[in-house]
Amino acid sequence: MNANATLLAAAEVASSAPSPGYVAIDQVRKIYNAGTRHQVEAVAPTSFSVKAGEFVSLLGPSGCGKSTLLMMIAGLEAPTQGSISVAGRAMTSPRAETGIMFQDPTLLPWKSALDNVLFPFRAMNRPVEPEIVERASTLLDHVGLQGFHGHKPRQLSGGMRQRVAICRALVYEPDLLLMDEPFSALDAITRDEMNLVLMKMWEEHHRTAVFVTHSIREAVFLSDRVLVMSRRPGRIIEDVRIPFSRPRGLEIGETIEFNEICGHLRSKIEHRPH
Amino acid sequence: MVSTAEAPPAIATADTPILERLRPLMLPTAFAAGVLLAWQAVVFVFDYPKVILPAPSDIFAALTGNFAEIWQHTVPTIRDTLAGFVLAALFGVGFASLLSFSKLLRDAIYPLIVVIQLVPKIAWTPLFIVWVGIGWQSHLTIATFIGFFPIFIAMMAGLESTDRSLVRLCQGLTATPGRAFWLVRLPASMPYLFAGLKIAITLAVIGVIVAEFISASEGLGFLILKSAALLQTDVIFAAITVLCVLGLVFYGAVHAGEIAVRKWRGE
Numbered sequence: 001m002n003a004n005a006t007l008l009a010a011a012e013v014a015s016s017a018p019s020p021g022y023v024a025i026d027q028v029r030k031i032y033n034a035g036t037r038h039q040v041e042a043v044a045p046t047s048f049s050v051k052a053g054e055f056v057s058l059l060g061p062s063g064c065g066k067s068t069l070l071m072m073i074a075g076l077e078a079p080t081q082g083s084i085s086v087a088g089r090a091m092t093s094p095r096a097e098t099g100i101m102f103q104d105p106t107l108l109p110w111k112s113a114l115d116n117v118l119f120p121f122r123a124m125n126r127p128v129e130p131e132i133v134e135r136a137s138t139l140l141d142h143v144g145l146q147g148f149h150g151h152k153p154r155q156l157s158g159g160m161r162q163r164v165a166i167c168r169a170l171v172y173e174p175d176l177l178l179m180d181e182p183f184s185a186l187d188a189i190t191r192d193e194m195n196l197v198l199m200k201m202w203e204e205h206h207r208t209a210v211f212v213t214h215s216i217r218e219a220v221f222l223s224d225r226v227l228v229m230s231r232r233p234g235r236i237i238e239d240v241r242i243p244f245s246r247p248r249g250l251e252i253g254e255t256i257e258f259n260e261i262c263g264h265l266r267s268k269i270e271h272r273p274h
Numbered sequence: 275m276v277s278t279a280e281a282p283p284a285i286a287t288a289d290t291p292i293l294e295r296l297r298p299l300m301l302p303t304a305f306a307a308g309v310l311l312a313w314q315a316v317v318f319v320f321d322y323p324k325v326i327l328p329a330p331s332d333i334f335a336a337l338t339g340n341f342a343e344i345w346q347h348t349v350p351t352i353r354d355t356l357a358g359f360v361l362a363a364l365f366g367v368g369f370a371s372l373l374s375f376s377k378l379l380r381d382a383i384y385p386l387i388v389v390i391q392l393v394p395k396i397a398w399t400p401l402f403i404v405w406v407g408i409g410w411q412s413h414l415t416i417a418t419f420i421g422f423f424p425i426f427i428a429m430m431a432g433l434e435s436t437d438r439s440l441v442r443l444c445q446g447l448t449a450t451p452g453r454a455f456w457l458v459r460l461p462a463s464m465p466y467l468f469a470g471l472k473i474a475i476t477l478a479v480i481g482v483i484v485a486e487f488i489s490a491s492e493g494l495g496f497l498i499l500k501s502a503a504l505l506q507t508d509v510i511f512a513a514i515t516v517l518c519v520l521g522l523v524f525y526g527a528v529h530a531g532e533i534a535v536r537k538w539r540g541e
Contacts, residue, residue, distance in 0.1 A: 094445055094446050095448070108440070124447055124448060
């Protein structure tokens, strides 16, 4: 009894202690096919945290485990070791307050743009009130899709589809936005446009965001902090704060400071151990 | 002035697409008419006995002359085919959906169904007659049995082929497996389902006709056998003509359903 009480008190002290971050990754490691001949260590033991309202990019070469790390934060993959907590709660399964954007727009081809934005409510079996439809319409207008609400994904361009996906990730007002290379399939010009759209939406809604990319410039442009990951097994090898004030425009990409930061990050990616 | 100046191109553009659109219909129709004419001519010139090869005109006469009897035998064939097809669709879609929720069940049962599928299912017909009796029950059962496999296998393929990222999206949104099935996997498998339905409706007609060959007192299969025994070759051809029309109508109905679903999917 006494021992239990002490344990409880200790637990209370632990939970009331200032949280290390809104998203806290503690010694997280991911091994696929553990214990078999095909064992692959995707993520080496890694720790970092993201503060509430912060936009953090995970930058690294293809196959470095950055997407795996993101999927673990989403609760879609379980870590082999270590723990992840979001908003003070340990992640064991996906949480309804997280918005996810994938590399593909992953829209339902048979639904209109507006219905795709409303999809999270149907998936979570929540009622779609008129004000929610209103909110979805406003979001679509804000990403420049006025007049395309009724269009099916097939009738939209790649960039427009990813815009719909941004609205879908924001419509249920998640407190955390996770993005897995959402613009990597788009051409350079569309990609710049999408970065601006995302920037604008993020500045309006100000969610905590974790963004996975292998584009150095994209990471620097969007983020408050860039975490560089090593080759597989991935671990954080550099943590760089991006000093530019907001709102940002594409022209910051022309500044010397911007390019110096990019150069520094590039050297970190190329000077990989082994 | 303006209207006459605009008139010629308007007529030309309205004219060409109609001919273009009718072309795929006109060519086979004209060819079929040619074959029928040649058939009629051959029978007339060489004076074949009607019992060996009736002319198209004889078949038409048999069709109109015996229409009441032929129709009386057409109704049970339609009934058993459609009922068997609907049951096959219900069982096929239901069973595939059920298996899609359990990997254990799927791994245990799916390979067996694929093996059974390799056996010519028409060979089971006498068995069903022994089990469920002569008459419509066995006709319906064989149509259901034979139509089940293509629907089940197509539906399984459709459910398996659902975009994995869409399934992930549902998981990320904390959708229950049932909701993900209803909102994503079921609609995503529709094109596959229709491919299966098209095969199944054709097979269901075959199943019913074979069952009617073996044991029946009604149906187009029975009429064909009876007419063969009486050497009424023209009536056999008349019954086959009706079967052609039935097959076309059934297939067309499934195809129309597919087009409606494609339209709904925004294709």
